[in-house]
Amino acid sequence: MHPAFSVIFFTVLSGAGFGLFALIYLADLFKLGGGLPGAYVFWTGVLAIVMVGVGLLSSTFHLANPKNAWRAFSRWRTSWLSREGVLSVAFYPFALAYLALYWLDMWPLVRHFAGACATLLAWLTIFSTAMIYASLKTIRHWNTPLVPAAYLALGHFSGGMILLVVAMLAEVQALPFVLLSLFQLFVAAFVKVIYYYWIGRLGVGSTINTATGFTRAQVKLLDAGHTHGTFLTQEFGYIVPRLTAVSLRLISMFLAFAVPLVLLYFALEFHAPVLGIAALVSVFAGLVAERWLFFAEARHVVNLYHGAQRC
Amino acid sequence: MRLGLVIDLDVCVGCHACAVSCKQWNASGTTGPLTDYQPFGAEPSGVWFNRIRHFEVGTYPNNKTVNFPMSCMHCEDADCVTVCPTGASYKRAEDGIVLVDQDKCMGCNYCSWACPYGARELDRESGTMKKCTLCVDRIYDQNIPEAERQPSCVLTCPAHARMFGDFDDPNSEVSKVVREREGYVLMPELGYNPTNHYLPPRKHKPIPTDIGADKAGLAGKLKQFVNRMVKR
Numbered sequence: 140m141h142p143a144f145s146v147i148f149f150t151v152l153s154g155a156g157f158g159l160f161a162l163i164y165l166a167d168l169f170k171l172g173g174g175l176p177g178a179y180v181f182w183t184g185v186l187a188i189v190m191v192g193v194g195l196l197s198s199t200f201h202l203a204n205p206k207n208a209w210r211a212f213s214r215w216r217t218s219w220l221s222r223e224g225v226l227s228v229a230f231y232p233f234a235l236a237y238l239a240l241y242w243l244d245m246w247p248l249v250r251h252f253a254g255a256c257a258t259l260l261a262w263l264t265i266f267s268t269a270m271i272y273a274s275l276k277t278i279r280h281w282n283t284p285l286v287p288a289a290y291l292a293l294g295h296f297s298g299g300m301i302l303l304v305v306a307m308l309a310e311v312q313a314l315p316f317v318l319l320s321l322f323q324l325f326v327a328a329f330v331k332v333i334y335y336y337w338i339g340r341l342g343v344g345s346t347i348n349t350a351t352g353f354t355r356a357q358v359k360l361l362d363a364g365h366t367h368g369t370f371l372t373q374e375f376g377y378i379v380p381r382l383t384a385v386s387l388r389l390i391s392m393f394l395a396f397a398v399p400l401v402l403l404y405f406a407l408e409f410h411a412p413v414l415g416i417a418a419l420v421s422v423f424a425g426l427v428a429e430r431w432l433f434f435a436e437a438r439h440v441v442n443l444y445h446g447a448q449r450c
Numbered sequence: 451m452r453l454g455l456v457i458d459l460d461v462c463v464g465c466h467a468c469a470v471s472c473k474q475w476n477a478s479g480t481t482g483p484l485t486d487y488q489p490f491g492a493e494p495s496g497v498w499f500n501r502i503r504h505f506e507v508g509t510y511p512n513n514k515t516v517n518f519p520m521s522c523m524h525c526e527d528a529d530c531v532t533v534c535p536t537g538a539s540y541k542r543a544e545d546g547i548v549l550v551d552q553d554k555c556m557g558c559n560y561c562s563w564a565c566p567y568g569a570r571e572l573d574r575e576s577g578t579m580k581k582c583t584l585c586v587d588r589i590y591d592q593n594i595p596e597a598e599r600q601p602s603c604v605l606t607c608p609a610h611a612r613m614f615g616d617f618d619d620p621n622s623e624v625s626k627v628v629r630e631r632e633g634y635v636l637m638p639e640l641g642y643n644p645t646n647h648y649l650p651p652r653k654h655k656p657i658p659t660d661i662g663a664d665k666a667g668l669a670g671k672l673k674q675f676v677n678r679m680v681k682r
Contacts, residue, residue: 140563203557204577210536210554220560221535276529276640277566345566345637351518352634352648353507361515362504364466367493369501370571374562440637441568444503444520 140278141377142434145200150268151297151426153194153227154290157261158298160187160234162319164254166302171319172312177241179309183302184238188231195227219274223267226260233257265294272437279344279450280437285334292327293395293426299323300399300422304415313407320403328396331429335388338436345450350443360446375439379432387432395425451545452617453584454524454645455604456624456633460652462611464504464517468603472500472521472582475602480587481552485575497571499582500603512656519612521603522569522582523636523644524548530561530570538579546645547584555579566640589614617645 165171167180175183199205212228214221234257240250269290272281299320306316348354368376379387399418406414440450476499477484486496500521507516524541528548531539538554539561541547550561550570555578562570562579570581585601588594598605604612615624624647627633633647 201558202577203559203572203574204555205557207536207538207554207556210538211556211558212535214535214537217532218535218560220533220558224535271560274533275563276642277564345639347505349637349639351505351507351516352636352650353505353516356508359506360503361506364469364502364504365495367495369495370497370562371568374559374572375568439563440566440640444518444568 140434140437140439141374142431143201145197147427147430147434149194149198150290151194151423151430152197153191154265154268154294155297155301155423155426156187156190156192156194157230157265158291158294158296159190159301160184160298161258161261162295162299162302163187164237164258166316168251168254171315172306175306175309175311177244179305181238181241183305184234184241186301187298188234188238191227191230219267219270223264223271226264226267230257230260230264233260262291265291272433277440278437279341280338283334283337285330285337289327289330289334292323292330293429296320296323296327297422297426300419303403304412304419307406307410307412307415317403317407321400324396324400328392331392343449345440345443347443347448350440360444363445371441372445375441376445377435379435384432384436387428391425391428391432393425394421395429398425451619452526452645453545453547453589453615454617454624454647455521455584455601456613456615456627456647456649457519458609458611458613458627458631458649459516459518460611460649461609462517462519462607463609464502464515465608466502467606467608468519468612469498469500469502471602471606473498475585475588476583479583479585481550481580481583483575484580485573487574497573497580499569499571499580501568507651511658514651516651519603520567520569520636521646522548522584523567523642523646524582524584526643526645527641529564529642533560533564535560547586548581549583549586550579550581552576552578552580566637566642567644584614617647 163180163183166175199208202208211221211224215225233253236253237250237257240246240253266287269287273283273286275281303316303320306313347358351358398421402414402418406412406418438450443450473484476482484497488494489496500519503518503520505516505518507514524546528541531541531548535558536554536556538551540549540551542549557572557577557579559572562572570579573580588602589599591599600614604614613624613627615622617625619625627649628647631649633649635644635647
């Protein structure tokens with residue numbers, strides 16, 4: 140698949156934003172580390188909402204006809220893309236109400252209700268984003284429960300890293316945040332390792348034989364019937380070289396999980412939040428590489444009509 | 451009604467006339483124009499509803515070239531319709547034709563991801579997804595003679611490799627020919643339940659091509675050697 144930068148940017152940023160919001164609400168609810176100071180909760184919540192908003196806006200950049208984007212809210216009964224749109228917009232009033240009531244320090248019960256609803260909607264939106272890909276029967280690399288698992292795990296891991304840096308800056312008791320981040324780091328890393336293992340051993344799916352119906356002979360494409368590329372070759376024909384894919388997998392795992400682990404240790408040892416921020420930068424660089432690979436490594440079955448033997 | 455096409459792979463000569471006539475008819479049809487990018491430039495490309503691929507089936511000497519025209523299969527379980535977030539893609543209840551409402555499409559490409567047959571192509575100029583309409587603006591037109599109320603590709607095909615009809619009617623030409631010639635659908639394992647069917651090539655004895663090759667003299671062997679080198 141052609142990796143579109145706007146979609147990579149959107150999924151990484153809004154995933155982290157939704158994860159961050161859910162974790163802020165839970166950290167505030169359970170008074171994690173003795174409770175974050177009010178201003179920190181508020182401004183981190185604003186950051187989460189801005190990340191979600193910027194991500195959603197950037198996702199409209201890959202539309203060829205954005206003037207009809209408003210219609211995407213209409214088919215939520217069948218389409219995961221529509222569900223994602225509806226849920227992400229529904230998230231906003233609850234999230235804003237939560238933060239407004241936090242700022243005004245009013246109606247704690249209503250505030251908690253709004254926060255809980257926003258958190259639930261954040262989870263559902265990340266799940267819908269992932270299901271856009273996981274629901275496609277045409278792309279076996281995506282058609283697995285590991286995809287929503289990875290999106291949820293990575294969204295919470297990257298959001299949790301932001302929360303950890305906030306906790307370090309706020310100088311509250313860091314241990315609960317560290318434990319939370321470590322837990323999420325390992326879950327996310329394990330899901331990705333399992334995913335890479337899984338897509339390396341997909342077994343037999345559609346082949347050039349089932350695509351043409353000649354199942355008892357060797358079939359070979361002689362001519363694709365077009366002189367230059369088509370929409371299909373541009374959108375689906377992208378092939379990432381094997382060595383690039385393997386090295387990028389290692390780089391993304393290294394940047395997203397290994398580097399932050401080491402930096403976190405030293406950040407806590409020397410009480411240096413700046414190392415925490417460095418860890419954050421590393422996480423997001425790693426996730427962009429991870430998301431680029433997620434798209435680039437996926438193989439659409441239409442490639443069987445352009446020369447691929449199996450998909 | 452379940453309208454669709456049958457394509458006879460035994461007689462298709464791979465002339466691309468169906469694709470050209472499709473382009474000609476639909477360029478001014480309901481979803482037209484079918485934009486071309488750099489038609490006379492170095493990298494010509496553009497929107498087509500119908501594309502013909504050419505495959506080699508079997509191995510030498512029992513091999514055969516099969517020309518393979520493909521357009522929208524008008525699937526019964528069309529995922530392109532269910533994934534569409536705007537409702538621009540729809541399948542008509544009355545005849546099963548899958549269409550894209552050009553006024554509603556936002557050009558997100560999601561339907562093209564869901565289609566295994568590569569039937570949908572984005573028009574970069576209009577920003578909307580375009581696809582085979584089964585010439586819906588022709589097959590119901592009361593102003594043209596009844597015999598011509600067929601998709602443009604079917605009328606054009608010089609080898610009569612394309613048939614159009616109602617698959618719900620067991621006595622229609624398409625239903626009969628699919629029954630008699632063991633017509634099949636592409637990638638049935640994905641469960642899209644396509645309407646369009648393909649008729650397999652009839653079985654022929656392989657035509658011997660290397661008679662006398664063993665008895666070739668020095669000149670013949672030299673020719674074989676040169677042929678091998680040129681092929682490389």
